[in-house]
Amino acid sequence: MNDTVFNRRSFLSSGLLAGCSIAASPLVTPVSFAATRGENxxxxxxxxxxxxxxxxxxxxxxxxxxxxxxxxxxxxxxxxxxxxxxxxxxxxxxxxxxxxxxxxxxxxxxxxxxxxxxxxxxxxxxxxxxxxxxxxxxxxxxxxxxxxxxxxxxxxxxxxxxxxxxxxxxxxxxxxxxxxxDVNFVLSSQGARLMQLTMERDPEMARSLAQAFALASDAPGGGVIEVDDSEVMGDFDEMMAAQMTAKGKSAxxxxxxxxxxxxxxxxxxxxxxxxxxxxxxxxxxxxxxxxxxxxxxxxxxxxxxxxxxxxxxxxxxxxxxxxxxxxxxxxxxxxxxxxxxxxxxxxxxxxxxxxxxxxxxxxxxxxxxxxxxxxxxxxxxxxxxxxxxxxxxxxxxxxxxxxxxxxxxxxxxxxxx
The missing domain is CATH 3.40.720 (Alkaline Phosphatase, subunit A)
Incomplete structure (x- = not known):
């Protein structure tokens, strides 16, 4: 596998997650919110x-x-x-x-x-x-x-x-x-490895992706993640595990x-x-x-x-x-x-x-x-x-x-x- 590291823009515009709607999630993409004077x-x-x-x-x-x-x-x-x-x-x-x-x-x-x-x-x-x-x-x-x-x-x-x-x-x-x-996706061990490479130099996006996985995994019938732990290691996995634990399965x-x-x-x-x-x-x-x-x-x-x-x-x-x-x-x-x-x-x-x-x-x-x-x-x-x-x-x-x-x-x- 080519260990090319992608930046955010190339990640979002590429076909890495073809068939996976998670790329449209604000938990993955940078998001700003409607802001105005006051607190209402x-x-x-x-x-x-x-x-x-x-x-x-x-x-x-x-x-x-x-x-x-x-x-x-x-x-x-x-x-x-x-x-x-x-x-x-x-x-x-x-x-x-x-x-x-x-x-x-x-x-x-x-x-x-x-x-x-x-x-x-x-x-x-x-x-x-x-x-x-x-x-x-x-x-x-x-x-x-x-x-x-x-x-x-x-x-x-x-x-x-x-x-x-x-x-x-x-x-x-x-x-x-x-x-x-209700995001539904299946991520293979190879896909998880590719995503890990994408995230290695971008801790902020890795955290967002971990949150997205956790939310999607709470969806009925969705969020199935197939990962071989022996192949995927590092901060990304630790953050994803922490998010999964925090969210639990009873959201x-x-x-x-x-x-x-x-x-x-x-x-x-x-x-x-x-x-x-x-x-x-x-x-x-x-x-x-x-x-x-x-x-x-x-x-x-x-x-x-x-x-x-x-x-x-x-x-x-x-x-x-x-x-x-x-x-x-x-x-x-x-x-x-x-x-x-x-x-x-x-x-x-x-x-x-x-x-x-x-x-x-x-x-x-x-x-x-x-x-x-x-x-x-x-x-x-x-x-x-x-x-x-x-x-x-x-x-x-x-x-x-x-x-x-x-x-x-x-x-x-x-x-x-």
């Missing part, structure tokens, strides 16, 4: 599938709800009273502590400007683009990336996106690095690892993170199928709080939003179909929490959107805009013309304490 943090979670806001935030039980949702209105009653007779879905029971602590707000009857067609693909693109329509300016980049380009006092313009592929939310002129908790499910990894970055220089949670498309047996994704949402929020620590959590705002709500009436499969108005979730120690925000439109047939969906009475972009303004000080003009073009911020909901 922003986390954006996209809830993919169209979360049923009427099941997450349950309106007061009524004859109308019983008639429109005969199965769902009888399933798993909740004792977690929020305000005005609204209750929280039992799958989100851990979040009730956040509500009581003033660290959770829920916006009711809210949506993007998307109407009529109810396509996941179009709905998610509009949500992440932050625009009013598809096909216009801004469709190819995301509102979070555009926000980073206006961060006051920030010399670094690199976003940090967590996921297998860059989300539209963070795509744009500001460079984005990605990380996935939790993928969504918990994502939240944990985000918290680790936010404790340091990062000020912005985004990731997504799936499973909210509940066309059938919703009483059962919605339970698990809501538990994952609760896990993620509580993992962020726990691992950020009290000081950083107290400076953090989390926005959890979905592409659209679901029909008011349940369908023949005891689920719900794609709708319009839904719920938006705000969490974090920075919030003036414990509030239901937005205007309730009612459930009478004449009050529904197209006589089938919860009528949207507010725009998710407006609440995201105010969270950005209060966290980072962006101007109203930048938010209304660049970050969310064509959106009106309106009056302040006074989100942060």
């Amino acid at each position: 943090r922003l986390v954006v979670i996209i809830l993919r599938g169209g979360m049923d806001g009427l099941d997450f935030l349950r309106p007061p039980n009524s004859e109308m709800m019983t008639r429109l949702r005969p199965t769902l209105s009888q399933a798993a009653p909740s004792e977690m009273m929020l305000a005005e007779g609204f209750t929280l879905h039992p799958g989100c029971a851990p979040l009730y502590e956040l509500w009581q602590a003033g660290e959770l707000d829920i916006v009711q009857a809210v949506s993007t400007p998307y109407r009529h067609k109810r396509s996941h693909f179009d709905g998610q693109d509009l949500l992440e683009a932050g625009t009013a329509t598809l096909g216009g300016a801004g469709e190819s980049d995301g509102w979070l990336n555009r926000m980073l380009q206006h961060m006051p006092g920030g010399e670094m313009v690199t976003a940090y996106a967590i996921g297998a592929d860059p989300m539209l939310l963070s795509r744009g002129a500001a460079e984005v690095e990605s990380w996935s908790p 939790g499910s993928a969504h918990q690892r994502v939240a944990s990894f985000a918290a680790a970055q936010l404790r340091e220089e990062a000020r912005v993170a985004c990731f997504s949670l799936g499973g909210f498309d509940t066309h059938a047996r919703q009483a059962k199928t919605l339970q698990r994704p809501l538990e994952r949402l609760s896990d993620s929020l509580l993992t962020l709080k726990s691992e950020l620590g009290a000081e950083v959590w107290g400076k953090t705002t989390v926005l959890a939003m979905t592409e659209f709500g679901r029909t008011v009436a349940e369908n023949g499969s005891k689920g719900t179909d794609h709708g319009t108005g839904g719920s938006m979730i705000l969490a974090g120690g920075a919030l003036r929490g414990g509030r239901l925000l937005g205007q309730w439109p009612g459930l009478a047939e004449e009050d529904l959107f197209e006589r089938r969906d919860l009528m949207p009475t507010d725009d998710v972009r407006r609440y995201a805009g105010w969270a950005i303004r209060e966290s980072f000080g962006l101007s109203r003009q930048a938010l209304e013309t660049a970050v969310f073009p064509g959106m009106s911020l309106g009056d302040s909901p006074a989100l942060l304490s």
Whole structure:
């Protein structure tokens, strides 16, 4: 074997790890994070599938709800009273502590400007683009990336996106690095030896690679490393072994690892993170199928709080939003179909929490959107805009013309304490 030592650039641009997505990980490549004046943090979670806001935030039980949702209105009653007779879905029971602590707000009857067609693909693109329509300016980049380009006092313009592929939310002129908790790779003894040669004169990259191996090895069904100890020796192996020991094999499910990894970055220089949670498309047996994704949402929020620590959590705002709500009436499969108005979730120690925000439109047939969906009475972009303004000080003009073009911020909901 030729003992040529590669530098970082040649390592990343070569085919040494062909078929291995670890080369795209910020644990291997040099990474900078979005930095700005102040200490506030922003986390954006996209809830993919169209979360049923009427099941997450349950309106007061009524004859109308019983008639429109005969199965769902009888399933798993909740004792977690929020305000005005609204209750929280039992799958989100851990979040009730956040509500009581003033660290959770829920916006009711809210949506993007998307109407009529109810396509996941179009709905998610509009949500992440932050625009009013598809096909216009801004469709190819995301509102979070555009926000980073206006961060006051920030010399670094690199976003940090967590996921297998860059989300539209963070795509744009500001460079984005990605990380996935489910990296799958197999490294032979020869491959490990080649990698060791690459790392011999670069201790910093060796440490990053060891961390990447450890994280990937926690992934279900992934991170298989086949190494002959007699062939591979030295600091690289010692660091990798130390990382594996430190991480162990019980790092939790993928969504918990994502939240944990985000918290680790936010404790340091990062000020912005985004990731997504799936499973909210509940066309059938919703009483059962919605339970698990809501538990994952609760896990993620509580993992962020726990691992950020009290000081950083107290400076953090989390926005959890979905592409659209679901029909008011349940369908023949005891689920719900794609709708319009839904719920938006705000969490974090920075919030003036414990509030239901937005205007309730009612459930009478004449009050529904197209006589089938919860009528949207507010725009998710407006609440995201105010969270950005209060966290980072962006101007109203930048938010209304660049970050969310064509959106009106309106009056302040006074989100942060």
